[in-house]
Amino acid sequence: MSDILAKDNRLPMYNGDFILVQGIDEIKQHIVTALNTFYTDWLLDYTKGIDYQFGLRHSEFLEHDCKNQILGVEGVTSLVNFNMEFDRNSMQWDIKSGIKTVYGRLEINETIRV
Numbered sequence: 001m002s003d004i005l006a007k008d009n010r011l012p013m014y015n016g017d018f019i020l021v022q023g024i025d026e027i028k029q030h031i032v033t034a035l036n037t038f039y040t041d042w043l044l045d046y047t048k049g050i051d052y053q054f055g056l057r058h059s060e061f062l063e064h065d066c067k068n069q070i071l072g073v074e075g076v077t078s079l080v081n082f083n084m085e086f087d088r089n090s091m092q093w094d095i096k097s098g099i100k101t102v103y104g105r106l107e108i109n110e111t112i113r114v
Contacts, residue, residue, distance in 0.1 A: 003029060024103040027075040034069040035095060035110050052093065052114045059086070066095060075102045 003026045004011055005019040012019055021029055039051040050069060055062025063084050070076060080098035087094065092113045099106050 002026065005029070006033070024101055024106050027073060027101050027103065028106055028108065030073045031070050031076070031099070031108055032110055034073060035066060035108075036112060052112065055093075056086070056114065059084070062093075070097065070099060070108075077101060080105065 002020040002022040005021045006029060035050065037049040039049040039054075040046045042048040050062070050065050052062065055065070063082070066084060067079060067082055070079060070082075076099055078100045080100060082097045083095070085094045086092075090113070092111050095108065095110045095112065097108045099108060
């Protein structure tokens with residue numbers, strides 16, 4: 001499989017055509033997209049996404065939801081480690097995880113502002 005590369009919320013082009021990603025880079029892009037989809041933001045399905053605002057009150061729920069989002073990505077086989085911390089000064093979640101995929105292991109280091 002392959003997907004169109006999305007970088008910094010843009011679709012970069014090369015010679016007038018979209019750039020494609022495959023393999024482990026495609027899986028990483030899908031994970032990052034899943035973690036950055038806020039609850040009710042997806043106009044085609046308002047039940048998709050992570051409720052980070054609710055997670056401010058219930059971090060256990062949020063951690064469980066984020067793990068499920070990662071494990072729900074096609075090609076992900078398991079989580080090796082998972083760490084999630086909230087920085088109250090900058091109002092952001094820092095998510096770090098080691099993930100096993102069908103293509104090998106990858107590391108996620110994602111910051112999400114709420």
